[in-house]
Amino acid sequence: MFDFKTLGMRNFNVVMTIILVATSCVKTDDFQLPESETEEINIEGDLTGISAVKSNFDPESEVIYVFSETNTVMEAYVVSSDEGGNFYKELVLQDKPENPTAGILLLVDDNSLFETYNFGRKIYVKLDGLALWSNNGVHQLGVQNRGDVVAIPPSRIDDHITRTMETAEIIPLKIEISEFTEIHENLFIQVDNVQFNRNLLREQHHYTFAGEVTDEYDGERQLESCSTGASAMLSTSTFSGFKSLYLPENSGSVKGILTRNFYDNYFVIAVNSPDDFSFDGDRCDPEFLKCESNNMTGGSAFFEENFSNIASLSALENNGWTNINVNGGKTFEPGTFDGNRYVRVSAFNTDEAPLEAWLVSPPVDLDSVSEARLSFEIMSSYDNATILSVLITEEFTGDVLTTNWTQIEAVIPIGPTNQYGRGFVKSEIDISCLKGDIHFAFRYLGAAPDKSTTYDIDNIRISGN
Amino acid sequence: MQSGLVGFNAAWFTKPPNLRNSFSNSRQNNEVLIGLTSEQIQNVDFSYRYRSTNIKARLSAYYTQIKDATEISFYYADGLSGLGRNSTTAFVQEVLSGIDKQHLGLEMGIEAQLTSAIKLKAAAAMGQFTYNNNPELYLTSDDFNDIVDYGTSYLKNYRIAGGPQRAAQIGFEYRDADYWWFGTTVNFLSEAFLDISPLTRTSNFLNDTDGLPILNYDENTAAKLLKQEQFEDYILVNAIGGKSWLVKGKFIGFFVSLNNIFDKLYKTGGFEQSRNANYRTLKQDRERESPIFGPKYWYGTGASYFAMIYVRF
Numbered sequence: 091m092f093d094f095k096t097l098g099m100r101n102f103n104v105v106m107t108i109i110l111v112a113t114s115c116v117k118t119d120d121f122q123l124p125e126s127e128t129e130e131i132n133i134e135g136d137l138t139g140i141s142a143v144k145s146n147f148d149p150e151s152e153v154i155y156v157f158s159e160t161n162t163v164m165e166a167y168v169v170s171s172d173e174g175g176n177f178y179k180e181l182v183l184q185d186k187p188e189n190p191t192a193g194i195l196l197l198v199d200d201n202s203l204f205e206t207y208n209f210g211r212k213i214y215v216k217l218d219g220l221a222l223w224s225n226n227g228v229h230q231l232g233v234q235n236r237g238d239v240v241a242i243p244p245s246r247i248d249d250h251i252t253r254t255m256e257t258a259e260i261i262p263l264k265i266e267i268s269e270f271t272e273i274h275e276n277l278f279i280q281v282d283n284v285q286f287n288r289n290l291l292r293e294q295h296h297y298t299f300a301g302e303v304t305d306e307y308d309g310e311r312q313l314e315s316c317s318t319g320a321s322a323m324l325s326t327s328t329f330s331g332f333k334s335l336y337l338p339e340n341s342g343s344v345k346g347i348l349t350r351n352f353y354d355n356y357f358v359i360a361v362n363s364p365d366d367f368s369f370d371g372d373r374c375d376p377e378f379l380k381c382e383s384n385n386m387t388g389g390s391a392f393f394e395e396n397f398s399n400i401a402s403l404s405a406l407e408n409n410g411w412t413n414i415n416v417n418g419g420k421t422f423e424p425g426t427f428d429g430n431r432y433v434r435v436s437a438f439n440t441d442e443a444p445l446e447a448w449l450v451s452p453p454v455d456l457d458s459v460s461e462a463r464l465s466f467e468i469m470s471s472y473d474n475a476t477i478l479s480v481l482i483t484e485e486f487t488g489d490v491l492t493t494n495w496t497q498i499e500a501v502i503p504i505g506p507t508n509q510y511g512r513g514f515v516k517s518e519i520d521i522s523c524l525k526g527d528i529h530f531a532f533r534y535l536g537a538a539p540d541k542s543t544t545y546d547i548d549n550i551r552i553s554g555n
Numbered sequence: 556m557q558s559g560l561v562g563f564n565a566a567w568f569t570k571p572p573n574l575r576n577s578f579s580n581s582r583q584n585n586e587v588l589i590g591l592t593s594e595q596i597q598n599v600d601f602s603y604r605y606r607s608t609n610i611k612a613r614l615s616a617y618y619t620q621i622k623d624a625t626e627i628s629f630y631y632a633d634g635l636s637g638l639g640r641n642s643t644t645a646f647v648q649e650v651l652s653g654i655d656k657q658h659l660g661l662e663m664g665i666e667a668q669l670t671s672a673i674k675l676k677a678a679a680a681m682g683q684f685t686y687n688n689n690p691e692l693y694l695t696s697d698d699f700n701d702i703v704d705y706g707t708s709y710l711k712n713y714r715i716a717g718g719p720q721r722a723a724q725i726g727f728e729y730r731d732a733d734y735w736w737f738g739t740t741v742n743f744l745s746e747a748f749l750d751i752s753p754l755t756r757t758s759n760f761l762n763d764t765d766g767l768p769i770l771n772y773d774e775n776t777a778a779k780l781l782k783q784e785q786f787e788d789y790i791l792v793n794a795i796g797g798k799s800w801l802v803k804g805k806f807i808g809f810f811v812s813l814n815n816i817f818d819k820l821y822k823t824g825g826f827e828q829s830r831n832a833n834y835r836t837l838k839q840d841r842e843r844e845s846p847i848f849g850p851k852y853w854y855g856t857g858a859s860y861f862a863m864i865y866v867r868f
Contacts (some may be wrong), residue, residue: 116685118748118783120712125760127706128767204836206763208770248639253767 111166130255133214135163140185141192143436144229147222156234157217164215167258169193169278170347173204175330179241181207181278182347183215187258193276195349197232198242198251209362212256220250227350228275262345267313270348270357274490279348280357285341285373287321287476289502297504299364300326301334304506310351310358312476316341316374321475321541325351325358332364342369354472356540378499379482381523385461393454393552399429400424406433410452412531416491417442422449424534425546436544437536438472445536448490453527454552461522462554464498464530467514468547470505475541478502479533482521486529495531505543514548522554533555562615563600570594576625578696588625588650589702603744609668616661620687624654625659632754633848634833635694636762638703638769643764645698649829651708651753655688656715670761676726676740684720686710692757705757713783716750716824727772734808737796745788749850750826755781769834780837784850789821790856806867811860820850825852 137424143164146155167190170182180197184190187210196215200206207213220242221234232239233246262280290297290311300309310323324344325331346361376463400406401424406413419442425434437445452544456462467480479502481495498519505511521528536542571593579586602615628649635643660682667675692708714720721744728738754760761777763769794816799808830848831837840846 116683116712116714118714118785119778121756121781121783122689122709122711123774123777123781124707124709124756124758124760126761128762128766128768131766245641248641248765253765255767325712443662 102126106375113513131252133252135161135216138162138164138217139192140164140194142184142220143217143231144192144194147224147229149224152224154237154239155222157220157222158335160218162217164217165241166194166213166215167198167274168207168211168213169202169260171209171362172201174332174361175495176327176332176360176362177203178205178329178466182278182349183213184260184277188261190263190277191276191553193347195228195230195276195550196251197230197239198247199243200247204407207251207253208257210260211258212254212258214252214254216252219246226352227354238444240548253409265348266318267315267322268318270322272472274348275357278345279346279359280343281313281315281322281347282317282343283341283371283374284313284344285316285369285375286324286337286339286377286496287314289476289504291339292501296336299324299337300328300330301336305333308352310474310507311337313344313359314477323351323356323358323475325349325360327360335364338347338364338369339368339373340369341371341373342367345370352389355537376497379496379519379521381520381525383461383463383520383548384523386463386518386520388554389461389553390462391553392459393451393550395451395550396548397424397433400431400433401426412448412488412490414490415442415447416447417444417446419445419447420535421447422547430548432469432546432548434544434546435478435532435534436472436499437534437538437542437545440538441543443537445534445538446533447534447536449529449547450486450490451550452530453486453529455527456524456552456554459552459554462520462524462552464521464550464552465516465518465552466500466547467516468500468503468545469511469514470503471509471511471546473505473507473511473543475536475543476502477535477543478545479535480517480530481533482524482528482530484524484526484528486527488518490531490533493529498530502545511546514546516549521552557605557747560604560607562602562604563584563766564598565597566598568596570596576627579627580651581674582628583697585834586723589693590652591625592623592634592652594624596620597622599676610665612663612665614661614663617659619658621656621658622652622687623652624656625650625652626654626753627651628753628829630829632694632832633830634759634836635703636705636759636764637766638699638764640764642698645694645696647694647696649692649694649754651690651692653688654710655683656688657687658684658715659683660720672732674730675726677724679723680721682717682720684717686713686715690753692753694754699799704741704761707757708753709756710751713751713756714746714748714785716748716804716826718747718824719744719770719786720746720748734800735798736798737794739792739794742787742791742822744795745790747786747822747824749784749786749852750824751783752827752829754829754832755827755837755860760837762833771797776838777834779812780834780841784825784827786822786825789819790815791821791857804868807865808867809864811862814859814861815856816858819855820857821855822852825850825854832848 166183168179184193221239223239262278264280308324314321345366346359351358413421421437422433481501483495488495500517505513600617600620605612631646633644662680664678689707689709693702693704723743726740730736761772793814795812797810827850828848831840
């Protein structure tokens with residue numbers, strides 16, 4: 091300590107200034123975020139691919155194949171996401187991010203896989219201890235539990251699945267519905283220029299992805315290709331988060347995983363989320379007959395057929411109906427239930443693919459009729475696709491294939507998948523702009539075994555003034 | 556009469572580790588800390604004092620650096636990384652070593668005797684107490700086979716908790732010749748901070764159970780989660796007063812003091828719980844209406860009164 095002098099005070103100020111400048115004020119957000127400090131992981135074992143893994147399964151014997159002491163590791167990319175709830179305790183894997191050639195389903199007992207194994211993530215699967223089989227129509231990897239292959243239990247997930255730092259951009263494989271084959275199973279595909287069947291989008295009943303009372307486990311919705319006319323099912327789990335959303339109305343492309351339905355009857359597409367639809371094109375429905383009469387009531391019936399006197403094929407033909415299968419197979423047949431007679435068509439229990447059957451009405455003269463309307467009732471049972479259409483013509487040549495038909499916008503109901511329908515649905519169509527001898531026809535285009543919906547037709551009537 | 560005095564002190568000393576920060580868990584094992592070393596403390600301060608007949612004042616500045624400090628904490632952590640999906644929780648001992656801290660600040664005080672009865676007082680302190688580097692952190696636990704090293708804990712520029720770093724006071728005292736007196740002070744306090752959790756400032760915060768970064772880790776959200784909470788500024792008003800009488804050679808008097816007269820509710824300190832050890836668990840907990848493992852706070856007392864009557868003989 092020393093006595094204060096002017097000189098001392100000045101020194102003091104200088105020192106203080108230096109201290110304050112050297113350590114300027116710190117703000118509360120002046121901190122650095124932690125860093126991951128992760129280095130790329132090392133994989134021990136011999137690398138293999140999905141197609142090589144799948145080849146271990148013998149489809150003849152269907153014996154579960156168990157990997158042991160192979161010291162191999164399968165390289166794969168994740169293409170499913172359970173974030174939307176459409177996949178549950180499973181990862182769909184494919185071999186390459188672009189132009190994939192093989193896919194497989196890995197069963198993992200974890201219900202929030204997307205938080206770790208995200209879409210596009212490259213992973214390695216250690217195979218020793220895993221088992222391979224084919225179930226629900228696809229190859230599945232998991233662990234053996236007696237006669238089953240089940241999901242890898244949580245305690246063993248880390249032993250078998252190793253993530254890499256890489257999350258690849260997955261380029262979907264562009265493919266047409268008509269090109270679906272077994273090798274495309276479990277791949278991330280894109281189908282362009284498709285739309286949902288118009289019967290799913292009616293004003294009185296606009297279907298959701300899987301939120302209908304009739305949907306059990308999965309909701310299956312028919313997608314049609316605008317370019318080829320082929321159709322396939324979109325399958326959505328009733329446990330998915332987007333099951334109650336309405337199906338998009340327009341046409342466009344859909345990205346998803348190609349797989350098989352539960353009973354392994356046909357191909358289905360399963361999407362990761364509703365964002366995988368880019369439906370921004372116009373619909374490609376056929377040109378329907380469009381007449382412009384406003385009167386849809388009253389008048390008298392001058393053609394009526396309720397099939398009550400038709401108990402045989404010959405009776406049907408004697409009444410003037412043309413009933414043919416263009417390939418010579420199964421046709422429409424008279425049927426009866428609870429005293430009511432109707433005609434029925436179905437590809438169930440046939441080997442026909444395709445099964446194209448036509449039921450053409452006798453001629454009806456409309457020259458003396460004004461404000462004519464056609465009505466009929468249809469019931470759909472064991473529905474696995476909408477494959478019935480109704481057509482009309484003024485100039486029937488006698489051959490369904492050479493006749494120039496116009497489609498009419500009938501309501502083709504969508505029935506339950508595994509039981510008889512709950513009732514007939516009536517269509518009523520304005521045909522007032524047609525003249526002369528008209529014929530109308532029901533056309534069934536099925537394909538056993540996966541497009542085999544049963545349709546019953548009854549109470550056909552043309553009325554007018 | 557007036558005089559001024561300038562003072563200067565400098566110190567450098569080391570502090571050897573004590574029992575508490577030499578063993579990671581002395582109740583259970585004999586594990587000595589890795590890289591155990593002495594703490595070094597350097598300090599300089601300047602002061603200037605001024606005194607005249609009715610004014611007393613003091614101004615001082617200080618600068619302290621602490622190097623190689625070690626801290627051990629015990630807690631239960633959820634969301635440990637790199638140990639596999641089945642080992643994300645454990646009761647751990649956290650060893651934080653090589654901590655550098657920096658304290659610097661200014662303090663001043665002035666007291667003026669305006670008349671023989673009235674005295675005015677004012678004081679202010681401005682400090683900045685921060686972590687000055689990014690120390691190393693590792694965990695030990697009964698649940699681990701080995702230590703778990705999470706590397707650098709990014710603490711630099713976070714504030715060290717422990718009361719307000721800025722304070723100011725204005726006071727007034729009246730002492731009547733008639734044996735009664737009262738005084739009041741107004742205190743303004745600010746820049747108090749929550750004690751941060753070092754574990755969430757390591758790589759553990761953003762790594763998943765397999766050691767790879769957590770998906771959907773968002774740096775902006777992370778910056779919000781890791782921002783240190785600064786407590787609200789607060790003002791406390793206190794008053795004291797009294798009177799005494801001389802009765803038959805004995806003093807009889809009373810004394811009253813009122814603290815925090817306006818019943819201000821204020822946080823004096825607190826700490827982040829380390830339980831939510833990673834981005835996912837911390838974010839999830841913060842999004843709750845009331846977090847389950849949110850920070851723990853200490854609050855100051857509300858308005859309080861004290862009064863006494865005395866007889867002195």
